[in-house]
Amino acid sequence: MIYCIGHSIISPLGEGSQANFDAVQAGRSGLKIYTDRFADVEPFCASLFDTPQSFVPLCIKSVEQAIVHCPLSIVQSSDTIFVLSTTKGDNLDLLTPAQTIASHFGNPNPPVVVSNACTSGVCAQITAQRLLEAGLYKQAVVIGCDIQTRFIVSGFQSFKALSPEPCLPFSPDRKGLNLGEAAATIIYSREPIADNQPPCWTLETGSIHNDANHISAPSRTGEGAYQCLKDVMAGTTPSRIDLIGVHGTATLYNDAMEQIALERAGLQDVPKSMLKPFFGHTMGAAGVLETILCVLMAKNDKMVNVIKMLSGFGGVNAAIRLKIED
């Protein structure tokens, strides 16, 4: 297991994990209808920054906010690895922004970019866990970020996957997903921080499985998602899970697939956290942002065991189980 010693969220709902949590508690959503943000694109509903953001500065700001309660030397240390989760990076370039961010903080190690479609944010945390538990590094700075562009919105429109209104995950009236943009960072460590500051949570275990069914549609039996849930439940039971952060994109097939997977895993009665009506689908940022928020929601309700699950293009599914420290 590895320990979270810092985190941050920057989204259209505000800066800081707490500010974003407060916004969600107050029922505020970042979703709006956009008619002329991008040329040629039909009107779409999304959660976007009022002022268009640049990828690298946004990520840097996100890391700066996450390390506020950590020793500054952590980001510069050769024992620290930067892991970036993103689907389209900075205008289709994924590697250079990661290198720029790492070297901005004086980190000497070549960064790792996880590009596993919409599951990237959870996969990046799993990758960090493995590298830390293998003893290769002592800390990991896991950043998730994606900025919406004409490229992405036009593509999802060609898939007819977008809802013209705010999305309704798991609802019989759901019409599709909304897109979103954000940056979120989690700092993981092999040890809890020395000065008696309790970690925010521990990452206990994670799992990734492919449906092996279709490259863009989920398995109708939720095969990969179910296998992930089964894996992360090893050593515990459904009755001990307090909260599940679902993917909940509000597309016809994704939500139905997730419901099936949850039922197969015996988790259908566990309260679900659905965050896309507040943030839209933030792609590479989703896994990191939604993990942080699920934990804050769980802490608020004195819950202990949380699962976060995601699915993505390419038939990939991922899940992690977290434990909230007191």
Place this chain on the structure above:
Amino acid sequence: MEQLIEQLKAQIIEALNFEDMTPADIDTDAPLFGEGLGLDSIDALELIMLMDREYGIKLADPKAGKAIFASVRTMAEYIQANRTK
């Protein structure tokens, strides 16, 4: 109409990457989805884009596509009736 059907078959082959096929290999009245050519959900979306790009027809509701794309003939008939290019 026959000319449109032949043209459509060639366009379908190119748009859906049926490398080893010629228009003669496509039965005008065979089902496009299911048993016939066995098209999938992405192919359906690509056909919607084809109708827009080549014939200026915008299909707002993908569910209406099921009837239109039943066969090459039904697709050609719909195009004949609705084309703006």
Place this chain on the structure above:
Amino acid sequence: MLDGQPVAVSETGDKMLVELYRRYAGDYPKFFKMDTLCRLGFIAAEILINEEMRKCENEKMVNAIILANRSASIKNDKDYLATISDGNYYPSPSLFVYTLPNIVTGEIAIRHHIQGETAFYILDNPEQLEPIVQSTITNDPYGASRSEESPITVLCGWLECSAPNEFYAKLQIIWNN
């Protein structure tokens, strides 16, 4: 090259991939819907997995796929961009779906019924992949809920396609002894 021995081909570039497909597979029309990166990965995986099945008495089954490159899906990204150019806006869904590099892991998983872990990383060089694969094997995703004694067997490697007719693949199969 397969296990250090060159394989004879008569074509180059994208045509070479089609030639290899016809020789080593030939029964999978979906191949022609794939972008170059996926065709490259599909063929390389097909050749390697079939060779491995032929050699291994125990049929050590690949049950995880971990691939990496530097340029993600840039070549196909540019192909998609051409369908949304100014004055000619007809976004192609079949091109858009391939604007993610991990799709190739999905194509290989579908072809070989691999329901284990699939992942794609963007790295500076192939050497960086080794600790990621090793730590995955050590962590053993199957350890948690394994019901049969099948060790994790990873198809991994570098799969690069940065421009038309410019690509490179080096794959291997690794497992824990």
